Amino acid sequence: MSMRLTRRSLVGATALVAAPALLAPRPARAQGWPNGPIRLVVPFAPGGSTDLSARLVADGLAQRLGVPVVVENRAGAGATTGSQMVADAPPDGQTLVMSNIASHAISPTLYGNLRYDPVRSFTHIAMVITNPSVWVVHPRSEIANLADLVRLAKTRQGGLDMASSGAGSSNHLLMVRFCEQAGIPFTHVPFRGAGPAMTAVIANQVPMMSDSLPSAAGHIRQGSVRAIAMSSAQRHPGFPGVPTFIEQGFDLSSTSWFALSGPAGMDPGVVQRLNREVKAVVATPDSQRRFAEMGGAPGDMTPEEFTAFVAAEVARWAPVVRASGATVG
Missing domain, CATH: 3.40.190.10 (Periplasmic binding protein-like II)
Known part of the structure; x- marks a missing residue:
């Protein structure tokens, strides 16, 4: 297959999303939040891993927060369409995105005209599942x-x-x-x-x-x-009959992740509350059972750890994308 090398820099994308501080919407404070239904954007079509994980978290958060958490599927452009919507949203804690390895680790290098920075354009809240x-x-x-x-x-x-x-x-x-x-x-x-x-x-x-x-x-x-x-390093305990790539002679292993993020500038109190609530949701016996059925493992990171993780993922995948020559279009 013929492929072109992608040599675009994330620096330009970062500059495009930078906005004067005086124009930034004021974030909601922890006291009084949430003040209505929460919109959880899934940047893929219904039925995939991101969507399944989002709906599990949305149901749990709705019960714990006492407000509807509405899942909205906005697919397109390697998960960047829905992610851009959230990056552009007010940082009031009412609009969130199911961030993932495509939208926040791979697409920033694959799409040279991306208008958001995967780290600085978002508030990264909590890891949900890896698989x-x-x-x-x-x-x-x-x-x-x-x-x-x-x-x-x-x-x-x-x-x-x-x-x-x-x-x-x-x-x-x-x-x-x-x-x-x-x-x-x-x-x-x-x-x-x-x-x-x-x-x-x-x-x-x-x-x-x-x-x-x-x-x-x-x-x-x-x-x-x-x-x-x-693609796991060892056979998955839920599917012991499926051999790994490594077992079949290919030096390949890969893990995807799905998490909760919001627009940059969210109030730290809201972020900490959401992080606690997500951890509580994924720790329930029902969530643990459903994650096991899905073949995933629940995540457990602080907002600071998750933000550092996203930055490390961008650095890890950028040379892979460039070396493969994969590009869009």
Whole structure:
């Protein structure tokens, strides 16, 4: 597959989102917050890991805060469309985003014209869940493992069609890294979320997809797709029959994450309250059970730790994107 190197800098994106302090909306104070329904923006289509995690958190927060927490799906442009909406929102604690590895670690390098800075344009509040990726095929597919995938790709001009939740997702880059190691071409088929991509695989319209485990777990258990590889370092305890990439001879491991963030400038009291409430939600037995069913692990970070984590993720993924040559358009 032919790809162009992306050499855009995040410095320019940061400058574009900088606004004079005098024009910034005043943040809501902890006392009296929340003062109405909270909007939780999911920058992907319904049905994927980000959406599933967001709805679990939204239900728990609504119960604990006593106000509706409304999930709003705004998919597009590698999860940057919905994220930009929240970056532009007033920092009153009433509009939040389900930040993730695509919107806040990969897309800032992949999209050279991005108008937000993944760290400075947001208030990072709490980690929610981390999980590996899994590759799935139609249950009647001739692809039973990665060796079969490589063999089949070499017989087809342009390689195999491989689906993901969107350009710039960690699953997209995992495919890039795999095909570079395997020495095979491929055609990326991006969808506006994991749900539509999974539907295409189940309908046998696309040979395979790279998906985050939470959104694929139910389909794997139901037998509507078959898992052929897991990106965790060791076999996942919930899916012990699925071998890792490493076991199959490829030096690849990858973990996705989903978290809660808001616009820059939120009141520290609101941030600390949200962090406590998110931790309480993910610590309940029901959440623990649902996370285990989804194949994810609940997160536990302070706002300061999570902010540092996002900065480290940008630094970690930027050279991967540049070295792969992956770019949008």
